[in-house]
Amino acid sequence: MNVLESDLKEDGRADLTLRLSNSLSELKRIVDALYAMKERYSLSERDFLTARLCAEEVFTNIVRHGFFEGDGREVYLRIEADADSIRMHFQDNGKPFDPLATSPTRKKETLETALAGGRGISLIRAYAQELRYAYQEGYNSLSLTIRRELRRA
Amino acid sequence: MEMSVEDFPNKVKCIALEGALDTEGASTIEIKMAAIAGHNDFIVIDMSKVAYLASLGISVLIRNAQAVKRRGGAFVICSPTAFVDDVLRKMVIQTIIPIFQTKEEAMSAVTTA
Numbered sequence: 024m025n026v027l028e029s030d031l032k033e034d035g036r037a038d039l040t041l042r043l044s045n046s047l048s049e050l051k052r053i054v055d056a057l058y059a060m061k062e063r064y065s066l067s068e069r070d071f072l073t074a075r076l077c078a079e080e081v082f083t084n085i086v087r088h089g090f091f092e093g094d095g096r097e098v099y100l101r102i103e104a105d106a107d108s109i110r111m112h113f114q115d116n117g118k119p120f121d122p123l124a125t126s127p128t129r130k131k132e133t134l135e136t137a138l139a140g141g142r143g144i145s146l147i148r149a150y151a152q153e154l155r156y157a158y159q160e161g162y163n164s165l166s167l168t169i170r171r172e173l174r175r176a
Numbered sequence: 177m178e179m180s181v182e183d184f185p186n187k188v189k190c191i192a193l194e195g196a197l198d199t200e201g202a203s204t205i206e207i208k209m210a211a212i213a214g215h216n217d218f219i220v221i222d223m224s225k226v227a228y229l230a231s232l233g234i235s236v237l238i239r240n241a242q243a244v245k246r247r248g249g250a251f252v253i254c255s256p257t258a259f260v261d262d263v264l265r266k267m268v269i270q271t272i273i274p275i276f277q278t279k280e281e282a283m284s285a286v287t288t289a
Contacts, residue, residue: 047199047200050198050199050200051200068259069258069259072227072228072259075228076228076230076263079198079199079230080230080231083199083230083231083232131271132268132271132272133271133272134238134241134242134245134272134273135242135245137238137242137272138238139235139236139238139239139242140231140232140235141231142231142234142235142267143230143231145267146230146231146263146266146267149266149267150266
């Protein structure tokens with residue numbers, strides 16, 4: 024999996040950091056990392072799928088819009104989990120791109136008028152409870168928090 | 177992502193998907209589904225074995241539904257799993273592509289749409 028860091032803290036928090044190249048083939052490593060966290064830290068299937076969806080949509084946006092193809096740049100992803108939430112922090116040195124600058128509302132669509140694409144950011148907004156973007160010192164930084172579903176005791 | 181096709185009466189084709197309809201899965205089925213949607217007017221997409229859906233998967237569904245609709249046909253989804261159903265409804269896809277909870281309902285609806 025080529026994880027830079029993976030640790031379970033004394034207070035039960037877990038975190039993991041991945042260094043990814045700007046290629047969609049890296050999505051498999053992200054899914055593998057999330058699956059490893061699911062297994063080790065008892066994420067529910069729903070929490071796992073929600074985190075996978077947000078990670079896939081953010082990473083796909085970065086690769087497709089943030090880089091010139093084959094320029095060899097990298098993306099860092101840090102994933103943290105505790106009993107209440109999963110947090111993901113993406114950092115890349117691609118072109119400045121604030122995904123949160125897009126309008127959060129979509130026009131009412133019919134099958135005839137619907138655009139086939141462009142739902143990635145809408146999905147992130149729908150599933151993440153907190154989203155923060157900053158561009159500092161040449162790096163895009165996007166953080167998002169997913170609230171974990173309540174588990175029965 | 178696996179895809180199988182079954183013929184039903186009244187020229188209905190049921191396309192059963194299995195696996196994750198993610199970025200990779202969408203690219204795996206896109207051409208195969210387009211070939212079927214390009215020549216058949218009544219299509220049911222069975223999503224009972226699709227555990228995960230991402231935006232590029234939604235794109236494939238919309239593009240094929242539009243192709244069928246342009247010829248006056250009907251394209252519907254049936255039996256989405258819980259997470260896939262949630263993704264579809266959060267994106268309000270049910271107002272674009274009808275979603276049915278059972279295959280029987282979808283089969284009945286697709287020929288009367």
